[in-house]
Amino acid sequence: MSTTQENLADKMSKTLGVLKAELNTVRAGRANAALLDKVTVEYYGVATPLKNLANIGVPDPRTLMITPFDPKVVSDIEKAINMANLGINPSNDGKVIRLVIPPLTEERRKELAKQIKKIGEDAKIAVRNSRRDANDHIKKEEKAGDLTEDDAKKQLDQIQKQTDKCMKDIDNMVADKEKELMEV
Structure with missing residues (x-):
């Protein structure tokens, strides 16, 4: 794994950590x-x-x-x-x-669900920005002659796979929080 990919993995794990912390602060009708x-x-x-x-x-x-x-x-x-x-x-x-903690009304649950989706979308934007930065770095290395075209293509594919996995993790975290929120 290249340093670019390690940096990307580190940024993505930090993004997931921030997302988890943000989701924990959303009141889901039970004490936390x-x-x-x-x-x-x-x-x-x-x-x-x-x-x-x-x-x-x-x-x-x-x-x-x-x-x-x-x-x-x-x-x-x-x-x-x-x-x-x-x-x-x-x-x-x-x-x-x-x-x-008072029980949530249906209207408040829907508001919180929107808030959760926005938090998830913000995390996805952060991941996409990290991916863009990593891709730009690989392309610069290729242009400078530090990487062959094949190596650059492999690394770009690996970066995309990392991104897809992180996006799936974000979706799962958001879905879990929404499920918790909708439980009465």
């Missing part, structure tokens, strides 16, 4: 600690990720329980969750914050 990954709390003047300030547990399929390491930050965490626009109202008892 990844919903809070993007929440940052103002802690002593520093924007700090929520997961660095508290334990996040899932006591049942519809509830997230946030237990701060420092009980003084409960109100700050609650404020940060409200500002994150998750569509979930936190309730606290002074020590723990509970987020009860």
Whole structure:
């Protein structure tokens, strides 16, 4: 495998990782600690990720329980969750914050399905851009005489196969998330 293909494989795996992280933040009607990954709390003047300030547990399929390491930050965490626009109202008892995930309406499921498809399409665009860059690099090497025409054609075919596999993986991830979303 050439360095161009290794670079492409690395970029594609990073794209899949980003896609997975993005899909995890989409609320699918059941409690998932990844919903809070993007929440940052103002802690002593520093924007700090929520997961660095508290334990996040899932006591049942519809509830997230946030237990701060420092009980003084409960109100700050609650404020940060409200500002994150998750569509979930936190309730606290002074020590723990509970987020009860409401069941999704059919209309909201359809909106989220569109959002999931857009996230998937963005990942596909990133993969296509990576493929284009790799193809351009191979063509430059061929033009410069560093690669024979046959070797260049083989590498271009391998790049296309890598791209097709990655596109299939993206489609599968998006389909799995949509399936999870549509379960009632």
